[in-house]
Amino acid sequence: MSRRLVAVGLLVVLAAVTAAGAVASPQPDPVCRACGASFADAADDRGYDVTVANSTATVRVHANGSATWTVTNRLDGADADALAEPNAAESVARAAVREGRGLPHVYEEGALTVESVAVEGRSVTVRFTDPDAGTRQLGTLVVDYFHSDGVQGGWILDVDEFTLVGPPGTTVLNDPAAAIDSEYAPPEATPTVDGGRVTWHGSLDQEHGPVFYEDLYVVYGDSETAGWRVAGATALTTAPIWLGNLGSFVVPTAFVFAGVLFVVVAGIDGLLSSGRGVHPKQVAALGGLAAVAVPVVSPGEWLVGIAVVYLVAGGAGTLAPRLLRTARGATALGAASLVAVGGAYAALEALLGDPVVFEPAVELAVYHLPLAGGLLVGRALAAYRAGGRLRPVLFGAAAALTGWFVAGAAYVPFASTPFGLVLFVMGFAAVAGAIAAGPLVALTAQSSGRRAAGSGAAGAPGGAAAES
Secondary structure, rough: OOHHHHHHHHHHHHHHHHHHHHHHHHOOOOOOOOOOOHHHHHHHOOOOOEEEEEEEEEEEEOOOOOOOEEEEEEEEEOOOOHOOOOOHHHHHHHHHHHOOOOOHHHOOOOOOOOEEEEEEOOOEEEEEEOOOEEEEOOOOOEEEOOOOOOOOOEEEEEEEEEEEEOOOOEEEEOOHHHHOOOOOOOOHHOOEEOEEEHHHHHHHHOOOOOOEEEOOOEEEEEOOOOHHHHHHHHHHHHHHHHHHHHHHHHHHHHHHHHHHHHHHHHHHHHHHHEEEEEHHHHHHHHHHHHHHOOOOOOOOOHHHHHHHHHHHHHHHHHOOHHHOOOHHHHHHHHHHHHHHHHHHHHHHHHOOOOOOOOHHHHHHHHHHHHHHHHHHHHHHHHHHHHHHHHHHHHHHHHHHHHHHHHHHHHHHHOOOOOOHHHHHHHHHHHHHHHHHHHHHHHHHHHHHHHHHHHOOOHHHHHHHOOOO
């Protein structure tokens, strides 16, 4: 099979995966299944030609996490008077609650109970209850109606007015409006908050009505509730999404990272057995080459972190080789290289005239943990070569996998589920990270091995891997 044919095949597979992700991308859902067009559709299914001229929904959330919905639809159209008869209105209203599309419970099953249906003129009011509107966390009540469990399909404001009311004596503790990007969302998507009431103003036009795509929580509690409780409550509510991302994306790619790193370590073991090795100056030179390639290679920003880690490890190994010979020194050197990665990012942002933000700098440093962890893997390899014991192998595996899991946990979204294409991105990063860690593994494996051979200390349980 020719290389060109293989390349074309890979491009076809990538295009198919991308297209599948686009086709499967979730669509916005209405915020009220018994309002507006949903109610009119239920009426049409039962032979009534009506439209909804005005629709409102008020949701009263109770202290136990249940909620009572009160929806009023003012009817128009040829059959508006016929549908306003009590029996007909009750049949359509119950069907809208049971079969309508939208909140409550878009992404999970829910047991909704219609309590009453009232008719006044051409207005039909349906009152129904939902036992699962929110959860209690850290002394607060977190309402998750507008959180898609990580799907992020978006929300159609298919009602003239939607009001969420908290339990008596409570107030809204967070800022729901802050979750919405006003640059891309219409003004109606930004709610107003008044004590324990949150209100949106929408439109009955489902096709062209206001839509917002962000997930948000509404947190209720006593006005004196500490801010850390509010943040902790939303984090606990969202944690299952993050844990799902760990299982779906971080765990599978950890096997890829571990497998490729094992091959790299085996190759380095063979290299050292043949009497060859890697000098700190060579690693520093690789870092220099990566730095030079940053403005040339696209996307060059991927090389910045590698260049910094190589330069720090190689430079420190040249000036202070003792750092390469102990677990404590290798750990300190790895930590210094990660700090340097964050510093390089901040410096680059400053040079470009952009505001320096602390959080992205820390995240970028954490992403390079699997790379810097190669220094400790090299220590473990040296100990194993000197003593042939299992403990250094376990130490090296733990160091490598811990680095990957911490980096992966920081990379995957906390409150949303990414498309499956992220799995390919992380798989590529796993292969690239394991290969890039090779020079660092060789650096500490060689230095530690020479010291261990000279002192015989590596023969002790744990060997050089545990030495400090």
